Amino acid sequence: MLKTNFNIKSPKKEIVPFLKEKIDNLTKPKGSLGRLEKLAVQIGTIQQTLSPSLNHPHHIVFGGDHGITAEGVSYSPPEVTPQMVFNFMEGGAGINFLARQHNIQMKIVDSGINYDFESSDQLIDLKVRKGTRNYLHEKAITREEFDLCIERGAQVVKECHNAGCNVISFGEMGIGNTSSSSLWMTCLTGIPLDQCVGAGSGFDSEGVKRKYSILKQALDNYKGDGSIIDILCYFGGYEMLMTVGAMLQAAELNMVILIDGFIMTNCILAASRLYPEVMEYSIFCHQGDEAGHRLVLDYLHARPLLNFGMRLGEGTGALCAYPLIDSSVRMINEMSSFKQASVTKYF
Amino acid sequence: MLKTNFNIKSPKKEIVPFLKEKIDNLTKPKGSLGRLEKLAVQIGTIQQTLSPSLNHPHHIVFGGDHGITAEGVSYSPPEVTPQMVFNFMEGGAGINFLARQHNIQMKIVDSGINYDFESSDQLIDLKVRKGTRNYLHEKAITREEFDLCIERGAQVVKECHNAGCNVISFGEMGIGNTSSSSLWMTCLTGIPLDQCVGAGSGFDSEGVKRKYSILKQALDNYKGDGSIIDILCYFGGYEMLMTVGAMLQAAELNMVILIDGFIMTNCILAASRLYPEVMEYSIFCHQGDEAGHRLVLDYLHARPLLNFGMRLGEGTGALCAYPLIDSSVRMINEMSSFKQASVTKYF
Numbered sequence: 184m185l186k187t188n189f190n191i192k193s194p195k196k197e198i199v200p201f202l203k204e205k206i207d208n209l210t211k212p213k214g215s216l217g218r219l220e221k222l223a224v225q226i227g228t229i230q231q232t233l234s235p236s237l238n239h240p241h242h243i244v245f246g247g248d249h250g251i252t253a254e255g256v257s258y259s260p261p262e263v264t265p266q267m268v269f270n271f272m273e274g275g276a277g278i279n280f281l282a283r284q285h286n287i288q289m290k291i292v293d294s295g296i297n298y299d300f301e302s303s304d305q306l307i308d309l310k311v312r313k314g315t316r317n318y319l320h321e322k323a324i325t326r327e328e329f330d331l332c333i334e335r336g337a338q339v340v341k342e343c344h345n346a347g348c349n350v351i352s353f354g355e356m357g358i359g360n361t362s363s364s365s366l367w368m369t370c371l372t373g374i375p376l377d378q379c380v381g382a383g384s385g386f387d388s389e390g391v392k393r394k395y396s397i398l399k400q401a402l403d404n405y406k407g408d409g410s411i412i413d414i415l416c417y418f419g420g421y422e423m424l425m426t427v428g429a430m431l432q433a434a435e436l437n438m439v440i441l442i443d444g445f446i447m448t449n450c451i452l453a454a455s456r457l458y459p460e461v462m463e464y465s466i467f468c469h470q471g472d473e474a475g476h477r478l479v480l481d482y483l484h485a486r487p488l489l490n491f492g493m494r495l496g497e498g499t500g501a502l503c504a505y506p507l508i509d510s511s512v513r514m515i516n517e518m519s520s521f522k523q524a525s526v527t528k529y530f
Numbered sequence: 531m532l533k534t535n536f537n538i539k540s541p542k543k544e545i546v547p548f549l550k551e552k553i554d555n556l557t558k559p560k561g562s563l564g565r566l567e568k569l570a571v572q573i574g575t576i577q578q579t580l581s582p583s584l585n586h587p588h589h590i591v592f593g594g595d596h597g598i599t600a601e602g603v604s605y606s607p608p609e610v611t612p613q614m615v616f617n618f619m620e621g622g623a624g625i626n627f628l629a630r631q632h633n634i635q636m637k638i639v640d641s642g643i644n645y646d647f648e649s650s651d652q653l654i655d656l657k658v659r660k661g662t663r664n665y666l667h668e669k670a671i672t673r674e675e676f677d678l679c680i681e682r683g684a685q686v687v688k689e690c691h692n693a694g695c696n697v698i699s700f701g702e703m704g705i706g707n708t709s710s711s712s713l714w715m716t717c718l719t720g721i722p723l724d725q726c727v728g729a730g731s732g733f734d735s736e737g738v739k740r741k742y743s744i745l746k747q748a749l750d751n752y753k754g755d756g757s758i759i760d761i762l763c764y765f766g767g768y769e770m771l772m773t774v775g776a777m778l779q780a781a782e783l784n785m786v787i788l789i790d791g792f793i794m795t796n797c798i799l800a801a802s803r804l805y806p807e808v809m810e811y812s813i814f815c816h817q818g819d820e821a822g823h824r825l826v827l828d829y830l831h832a833r834p835l836l837n838f839g840m841r842l843g844e845g846t847g848a849l850c851a852y853p854l855i856d857s858s859v860r861m862i863n864e865m866s867s868f869k870q871a872s873v874t875k876y877f
Contacts, residue, residue: 209624210614210617210622210623210624211623211624211842212605212606212731212732212841212842213732214839214841215731215840215841215842216624216840216842216846217818217819217838217839217840217841218838218839218840219838219840219850258559259559259874260874262874263873263874266871266872266873266874267557267873269871269872270557270866270871270873273866273871275557275864275865275866275870275871276557276558276865276866276871277556277557277558277563277861277865279864279865280857280860280861280864280865281857281860283860283864284853284856284857284860285853384559384562385559385560471564472564488838489836489854490837491564491565491566491835491854492561492564492565493562493563493564493565493566494559494562494564495558495559495562495563499563503566503854503857506631506632506853506854507836507838507850507853509631510627510628510631510850513627513628513630513631514624514627517622517626517627517630518622518623518624518626518627519617519620519622519623523622524613524616524617524620524622524623525613525616526610526613526614526617527606527607527609527610527613
């Protein structure tokens with residue numbers, strides 16, 4: 184089905200009781216570190232070890248422009264996409280201070296931004312086209328471009344893995360991409376479009392109504408074959424498809440995948456339709472305020488770590504949660520057992 | 531009323547619009563960093579600056595034993611209190627790995643543990659008595675001991691402040707102290723006792739029932755004057771009263787106070803009854819699973835940062851949340867403004 188095939192296995196579960204036994208013998212009442220314990224079990228299972236570790240964490244921001252912005256579906260003008268990419272390169276954006284705080288290596292990728300950047304060490308040029316086509320009138324992305332996106336997204340992750348990375352998160356910059364996400368969501372989950380559309384970067388309720396009516400028209404105009412790949416192409420973004428390829432590659436390489444907000448949740452939704460096992464490698468980090476985010480999370484049976492009312496994108500929700508995931512790994516590696524500490528086992 | 535008086539002022543609010551203006555001009559949609567923005571406003575207001583900072587964070591664990599444990603109100607045996615203090619000193623407990631992870635200086639205080647420790651650099655000896663009296667039959671703590679606890683707790687915080695600390699969190703070790711907390715809670719909020727009692731370190735529903743019936747008897751036996759100080763003495767713990775003194779001192783010194791779980795929430799409840807302004811210095815970090823915690827948080831109009839199902843105590847919930855608070859300060863200091871980054875102000 185895909186041109187690039189991935190060999191994604193469900194992690195073996197034989198280790199789970201041993202992980203639980205180790206955690207239950209640490210000096211604390213049984214279960215008293217709550218979600219840290221569950222995270223440690225998940226990461227230990229992915230890595231198939233009782234002493235998991237997070238090595239060389241990377242964060243990839245994929246950027247792309249969207250033809251649909253010509254219809255006024257975003258509160259922000261499209262020139263903000265390249266402007267913010269310059270801001271990422273200069274270190275002044277939201278994602279930058281978080282990456283510095285947690286010592287996470289950042290990579291910025293031009294997946295399909297409508298701007299001619301000069302060559303730079305700080306920007307990976309994987310541009311497919313200068314923005315997608317306007318899906319009010321035509322398919323946003325061709326099948327050839329789709330294959331290219333999956334392959335290029337996967338390649339970026341391979342390079343991180345080669346550098347020793349085993350935990351990775353993704354973010355995006357693309358004015359208009361909450362619209363694409365809402366359309367993927369309604370088509371892939373069956374949740375009605377009006378429950379999938381939200382304020383994006385700042386619409387008021389009138390703006391959301393206008394956005395909805397344009398997206399409804401686009402959905403009505405859709406005459407494709409209804410297959411998953413056709414839907415992803417028709418309403419997609421280059422940055423979103425590269426993320427899908429990146430997520431699948433990360434799962435194939437047994438990496439821990441941190442899932443950010445609304446757009447990244449719809450990317451993992453898409454990835455999981457291609458390879459359901461990708462979900463087992465995913466940690467959902469943040470539930471945002473964008474309407475529909477809770478619904479798609481519920482659909483995926485996902486319960487994010489944080490609920491901080493953030494809606495910036497870029498991956499800020501994932502990076503905010505990184506130290507909590509790090510805590511879970513430190514817990515299982517650094518805490519003494521009852522026996523080691525000569526504490527009466529009190530559970 | 532108190533022997534040690536505190537001069538705790540409500541932070542001046544004139545700076546709030548300036549903090550909001552600075553945050554609204556950072557390169558992100560308005561409000562899109564959610565709770566990080568609210569935290570930055572709170573900390574900037576406490577510190578009266580547009581460039582707040584977190585300096586030399588400290589975490590204090592107060593330990594104490596409880597006479598009521600003779601009645602079997604805890605799932606864990608009382609010898610666990612000193613055993614866990616040794617574990618803290620050796621670095622093997624839950625709170626230790628978190629303090630190491632976030633570079634937080636820890637201090638361990640013997641407030642009233644029923645054990646004769648040898649003198650050690652790692653343990654601050656402020657012992658009032660080897661455990662409280664059994665409040666099923668008599669007042670747990672005398673008025674003189676109360677004054678001593680407030681004064682000693684305050685002294686510990688003064689020393690941290692002298693070392694350059696402006697952000698502090700507190701934790702406890704004291705088998706039996708969820709019982710004391712439940713009794714403080716019911717007396718100070720009017721919430722019925724049965725809604726304030728939970729599983730502590732691991733009771734099943736039968737155990738919780740037994741615990742409730744003993745605490746109900748203790749409450750029925752109470753014949754004090756109903757004043758706040760009398761209630762805090764009657765049902766209190768030495769470690770809890772030292773925490774109250776420590777919290778009040780921290781607020782007087784304009785420090786940011788991180789509030790952990792059920793027991794620490796009841797300590798700030800007590801502190802706020804003495805000086806309501808202490809609440810403005812407090813950041814609620816974690817909502818635990820202990821029955822009643824949500825109720826006392828609602829009573830205080832507090833909405834914690836995390837809901838991780840933790841119930842270890844020691845301050846683990848507060849320390850897990852520390853990097854999120856750090857993120858808020860980095861946001862306001864490190865992000866570029868729209869003007870600095872030449873980004874179209876898109877809100």
